[in-house]
Amino acid sequence: MSDENPANKSTDFLQDRRQWLKTSATMIGASLLPGTAVAGEARQNETTPKAAPPHPHQVRPAKFLTPEQHALLEELTETIIPADSHSGGAKAAKVADTIDVYLRETYEDEPRALFREGLRLIDLMSQHYSGKSFVNASPEERIRVLSVLSENSHLSEIPEVKFFNELKEITVECYYTSKIGIHDELGYKGNRILKEYVGCDDQDLAKT
Numbered sequence: 068m069s070d071e072n073p074a075n076k077s078t079d080f081l082q083d084r085r086q087w088l089k090t091s092a093t094m095i096g097a098s099l100l101p102g103t104a105v106a107g108e109a110r111q112n113e114t115t116p117k118a119a120p121p122h123p124h125q126v127r128p129a130k131f132l133t134p135e136q137h138a139l140l141e142e143l144t145e146t147i148i149p150a151d152s153h154s155g156g157a158k159a160a161k162v163a164d165t166i167d168v169y170l171r172e173t174y175e176d177e178p179r180a181l182f183r184e185g186l187r188l189i190d191l192m193s194q195h196y197s198g199k200s201f202v203n204a205s206p207e208e209r210i211r212v213l214s215v216l217s218e219n220s221h222l223s224e225i226p227e228v229k230f231f232n233e234l235k236e237i238t239v240e241c242y243y244t245s246k247i248g249i250h251d252e253l254g255y256k257g258n259r260i261l262k263e264y265v266g267c268d269d270q271d272l273a274k275t
Contacts, residue, residue: 080219087195131171160245185230
């Protein structure tokens with residue numbers, strides 16, 4: 068059977084996924100605090116007054132994503148819609164900023180959790196395939212990661228696949244509703260008033 072068979076690709080993806088999830092578990096385990104430090108932190112928490120619960124109309128933070136998450140999201144969206152000689156890409160259109168505003172202002176927990184987990188998992192994938200974070204990977208290495216997700220887009224129950232599927236949609240929507248997407252990429256000139264109706268310049272049609 069050919070290696071191009073979708074079933075084979077899915078199997079390879081799932082096998083690779085086990086590896087980067089193992090890497091994630093190892094990293095989490097290595098970052099755990101020693102018991103004495105945990106105990107000291109607990110004692111500090113006991114003596115530190117608890118903050119008052121947030122007011123329902125309290126102003127939200129200016130950013131939802133951390134600087135590291137935002138940088139990763141910028142590179143992801145730019146890989147999906149890169150700049151070319153015709154127009155700027157997703158980074159120039161500030162697609163990541165628009166997504167960050169959406170995540171900050173939404174009252175739904177699901178998209179927030181999906182984006183945070185999706186970003187984390189894609190960075191693990193990049194470490195698995197290239198030994199580098201996605202931000203530090205080359206354009207070719209980034210494309211390889213996203214190609215794996217694209218080839219397995221039917222496995223939408225897997226968090227990183229679901230995240231990538233949704234990221235593509237929101238990236239396209241944000242880009243083509245931005246000034247760069249509308250005017251530079253699509254060449255939209257806006258509504259114009261014609262001083263006169265020039266009619267049809269096709270002579271064959273004019274004769275009919």
